[in-house]
Amino acid sequence: MVDLINVSYDTQIPNNVGLSQDRRVLKALEKWHPGYLNWWGKLIPQNFQDSMVYLRTAVSVDPKGWAKFGYVKMPDYRWGVLLAPQVEDRRIPFGEHAGQPAWQEVPGEYRNMLKRLIVIQGDTEPGSVEQQRFLGLTAPSLYDMRNLFQVNVEEGRHLWAMVYLLHKYFGKDGREEADDLLRRQSGSQEAPRMLGAFNEETPDWLSFFMFTYFTDRDGKMQLESLAQSGFDPLSRTCRFMLTEEAHHMFVGETGVGRVVQRTCDAMAAAGLRDPFEIGKVRDLGVIDLPTIQKKLNLHYSLSLDLFGQEVSTNAANAFNAGIKGRYMENRIDDDHRLTNATYKVRNVVGGQIAEEEVPALTAINMRLRDDYIRDAAGGVGRWNKIIEKSGLPFQLELPHEAFHRQIGVFSATKASPAGDILSEAQWSANRDAWLPSKADGDYIQSLMVPCYEPGQYASWIAPPKVGIDGKRGEFEYVQIHHA
Numbered sequence: 001m002v003d004l005i006n007v008s009y010d011t012q013i014p015n016n017v018g019l020s021q022d023r024r025v026l027k028a029l030e031k032w033h034p035g036y037l038n039w040w041g042k043l044i045p046q047n048f049q050d051s052m053v054y055l056r057t058a059v060s061v062d063p064k065g066w067a068k069f070g071y072v073k074m075p076d077y078r079w080g081v082l083l084a085p086q087v088e089d090r091r092i093p094f095g096e097h098a099g100q101p102a103w104q105e106v107p108g109e110y111r112n113m114l115k116r117l118i119v120i121q122g123d124t125e126p127g128s129v130e131q132q133r134f135l136g137l138t139a140p141s142l143y144d145m146r147n148l149f150q151v152n153v154e155e156g157r158h159l160w161a162m163v164y165l166l167h168k169y170f171g172k173d174g175r176e177e178a179d180d181l182l183r184r185q186s187g188s189q190e191a192p193r194m195l196g197a198f199n200e201e202t203p204d205w206l207s208f209f210m211f212t213y214f215t216d217r218d219g220k221m222q223l224e225s226l227a228q229s230g231f232d233p234l235s236r237t238c239r240f241m242l243t244e245e246a247h248h249m250f251v252g253e254t255g256v257g258r259v260v261q262r263t264c265d266a267m268a269a270a271g272l273r274d275p276f277e278i279g280k281v282r283d284l285g286v287i288d289l290p291t292i293q294k295k296l297n298l299h300y301s302l303s304l305d306l307f308g309q310e311v312s313t314n315a316a317n318a319f320n321a322g323i324k325g326r327y328m329e330n331r332i333d334d335d336h337r338l339t340n341a342t343y344k345v346r347n348v349v350g351g352q353i354a355e356e357e358v359p360a361l362t363a364i365n366m367r368l369r370d371d372y373i374r375d376a377a378g379g380v381g382r383w384n385k386i387i388e389k390s391g392l393p394f395q396l397e398l399p400h401e402a403f404h405r406q407i408g409v410f411s412a413t414k415a416s417p418a419g420d421i422l423s424e425a426q427w428s429a430n431r432d433a434w435l436p437s438k439a440d441g442d443y444i445q446s447l448m449v450p451c452y453e454p455g456q457y458a459s460w461i462a463p464p465k466v467g468i469d470g471k472r473g474e475f476e477y478v479q480i481h482h483a
């Protein structure tokens with residue numbers, strides 16, 4: 001009997017999909033495994049392969065008991081294939097096949113569309129680990145280092161999740177795609193990662209926190225949409241991945257919050273009241289609030305690009321086919337087919353931002369981006385509460401969706417964070433006031449000195465309110481052993 005709740009550790013690859021009875025797929029994955037370990041060893045969190053890291057490992061897909069904590073060397077982490085339990089009699093929730101039984105095998109007519117979405121999803125996971133591979137060297141604490149590595153091993157597991165689908169359901173070309181996921185590399189000239197944001201650098205820890213807040217949140221939205229899929233194995237895979245995603249966004253939100261907290265505390269202690277006295281704030285060894293806003297502007301705008309074109313036939317086709325749904329599809333009160341529905345999209349018309357109604361089917365990306373913007377606003381409000389409590393006259397804000405875009409209708413124009421359309425000259429004159437400048441980057445880089453003493457934190461970040469797994473102050477989240 002295959003146990004579909006608890007994870008079987010009887011094969012090299014922990015799983016709850018009965019791999020030991022599925023020789024063909026097990027063999028294919030075992031063949032892919034050394035390449036994966038080689039990728040991890042070559043690229044991934046540099047210099048810490050022999051350190052003991054206090055990580056959580058999934059041992060069950062039951063929400064109450066899935067995580068087990070313990071020290072493990074990252075290369076020995078048990079990356080597993082985990083699907084949320086099958087829902088009995090699940091139906092395709094939307095599109096032209098709405099109401100029919102969910103597919104347990106790949107529907108032939110949608111094979112390529114499905115494979116493309118799985119490959120794009122899979123490509124982002126190792127991309128993010130590659131972007132973050134140097135950060136261990138400058139960790140502001142062992143607590144933060146551990147969180148970084150936790151995020152990294154879980155993104156590694158998300159790659160496994162997509163590779164399993166490719167091996168199990170897409171035969172020879174699925175195996176080739178799985179190999180290519182290890183061949184492409186973030187920032188590479190010859191073989192870059194597929195989506196823009198995953199070829200950018202994550203040069204410092206503030207970027208890491210912004211990335212896990214804003215870019216992992218795109219991951220959440222996309223996974224929510226794919227979790228609605230009529231292709232049941234994809235739905236189940238994404239549902240389990242979402243339980244891990246929550247922690248990544250927690251790392252981002254609390255990380256930025258702790259940076260903000262530290263800046264406010266240091267300014268209060270020094271009697272500084274003006275957030276724009278940047279030189280004086282920086283003399284305190286903390287990151288001034290305007291620079292935090294610039295980092296926010298950068299990572300938010302890069303993340304908006306991940307939603308694709310506002311009006312997209314790809315997205316319409318995927319919805320119609322029952323392959324990729326909307327955020328919270330099951331809670332939306334409509335026909336789930338969108339035959340006559342319309343949706344408002346923003347566009348630039350004659351140098352002005354204007355709204356127009358388009359067929360809702362074609363505006364699926366736009367709708368998801370709107371849902372994302374609402375979701376992303378929550379944490380910004382909580383960061384502002386920290387600033388408010390300190391009494392400083394400053395508020396962080398999400399910039400306008402037209403600001404600094406490379407994909408979609410706004411990519412053709414320049415806009416300010418307030419959403420005013422600008423000339424090239426106006427943009428160039430203000431760019432460094434809105435996005436991190438070289439000098440801002442250099443300053444932040446100068447703060448990135450490692451702090452590896454248990455219970456100690458770098459000058460620019462406050463300690464967390466609570467530890468991981470109930471651990472306190474001096475707990476040694478990473479026992480550093482250099483090879």
Ligand code: BYC
Nearest residue numbers: 121124128195196215216219222305306308309312314315
């Ligand atoms: N960069 O009609 P469109 C995560 C391409 S993050 C480069 O709008 P569509 C994670 C597009 O591919 C979540 N190219 O396309 C987070 C298309 O090319 P082709 C990742 C781009 O399909 C943190 C063309 O432009 N998952 O998990 O409607 C850490 C026309 O565009 C970009 C997914 O994205 C771009 N930003 O929408 C770790 C889910 N945007 O095919 C992990 C799967 C568009 O015409 N992907 N293009 O040559 C999708 O659902 C969709 O493919 C997209 C694009 C939303 C990405």
Ligand code: FE
Nearest residue numbers: 125155158219
């Ligand atoms: Fe992920």
Ligand code: FE
Nearest residue numbers: 216219245248
């Ligand atoms: Fe993530």
